[in-house]
Amino acid sequence: MSYMDILKTAPQVLTPGTSACQGCGGELILRRVMQIAGANSVFAVPPGCMAGAGAVGWSDTNGCTAPMHIPLLDNTASFMSGVSEMYQRRGRGDVNIVAIAGDGASADCGFQSLSGAAERGARMLYVCYDNEGYMNTGFQRSSTTSRGSSTSTTPSGAAINGKEQGAKYVPLILAMHNIEYCATASPSHMPDFVAKVKHGLEASKRGFAYIHVFSPCPTGWGFKPSESIAVARRAVASNMFPLWECERGRWYMSENRSPITMAQFVEGIGKFSRLDAAALEELQEAASARYELIRRLCAK
Numbered sequence: 001m002s003y004m005d006i007l008k009t010a011p012q013v014l015t016p017g018t019s020a021c022q023g024c025g026g027e028l029i030l031r032r033v034m035q036i037a038g039a040n041s042v043f044a045v046p047p048g049c050m051a052g053a054g055a056v057g058w059s060d061t062n063g064c065t066a067p068m069h070i071p072l073l074d075n076t077a078s079f080m081s082g083v084s085e086m087y088q089r090r091g092r093g094d095v096n097i098v099a100i101a102g103d104g105a106s107a108d109c110g111f112q113s114l115s116g117a118a119e120r121g122a123r124m125l126y127v128c129y130d131n132e133g134y135m136n137t138g139f140q141r142s143s144t145t146s147r148g149s150s151t152s153t154t155p156s157g158a159a160i161n162g163k164e165q166g167a168k169y170v171p172l173i174l175a176m177h178n179i180e181y182c183a184t185a186s187p188s189h190m191p192d193f194v195a196k197v198k199h200g201l202e203a204s205k206r207g208f209a210y211i212h213v214f215s216p217c218p219t220g221w222g223f224k225p226s227e228s229i230a231v232a233r234r235a236v237a238s239n240m241f242p243l244w245e246c247e248r249g250r251w252y253m254s255e256n257r258s259p260i261t262m263a264q265f266v267e268g269i270g271k272f273s274r275l276d277a278a279a280l281e282e283l284q285e286a287a288s289a290r291y292e293l294i295r296r297l298c299a300k
Helices: 003-009 025-037 049-055 076-089 103-108 111-120 170-175 190-203 225-237 262-266 277-298
Strands: 041-044 096-102 124-130 181-185 208-214 244-247 250-253
Touching: 003 025, 003 190, 025 041, 025 049, 025 096, 025 124, 025 190, 025 225, 041 076, 049 096, 076 096, 076 111, 076 124, 096 103, 103 111, 103 124, 103 170, 111 124, 111 170, 111 208, 124 190, 170 181, 170 208, 181 190, 190 208, 190 244, 208 225, 225 262, 244 277, 250 277, 262 277
Parallel strands: 041 096, 096 124, 124 208, 181 208
Antiparallel strands: 181 244, 244 250
16 A cells, blocks of 8 residues: 555544634644544644644534543643553553644743653654744744744834744754654655654654654735645745655655745745845755755765
């Protein structure tokens, strides 16, 4: 069975009828991760877009058909570490332990528990859907928000022109924890996405696995809902979000191409609409440097 056949035949674990925004990248990521993991899983989704709009659903008849926890914003990884340990002690190591959290719950207030679980080698798959901000509460900037992004806490104006700091590159930080498996993925490259979730689930039986997924947000970023996949595809094509994986210290680049320009990536995205040529060049230089670092790691 091919990886894409899994999506054709595997039953849905997240039921239809969520209250996520139209074109939400996070909803697609949540739905596919749950479908690939299957019903023999325990999930955790901390407070945020996908806890309220995805896991809970639209009414009491919608939501998740497998066990689901909504932990605190800052303790998802440590909470699921305990769940994993409980299943191990009961001889239920076949159960998939899966956390699906946003960038705020992963890169910011939840980073301590995430780093701790990774360092301990807790047997679980942790998936971060990165929409580059706290979208559930009105799009405040997070540490993964791209430089130059206009948010409710980093507005574009006379004083500042969007976020003044670069984005924290969480997947590389997690890879440096020497975990079993680390990868980046995008909903625009679904065969690659499915393969990496499958690899992550397999690795989670041995130790800690982490997948960082690009999650375009039309509501917060300011583009048409119908363009979500196109935006995600441009993020990969521009090397703004390179696709790679690291399994037991071996690095692999998922794609290697002549990239499109940063100006092509940001076209039509509202949060970048006020960037001038100098700001675009800064974004380009940062993306190119990060891509070159990953490429050199994958060449070893």
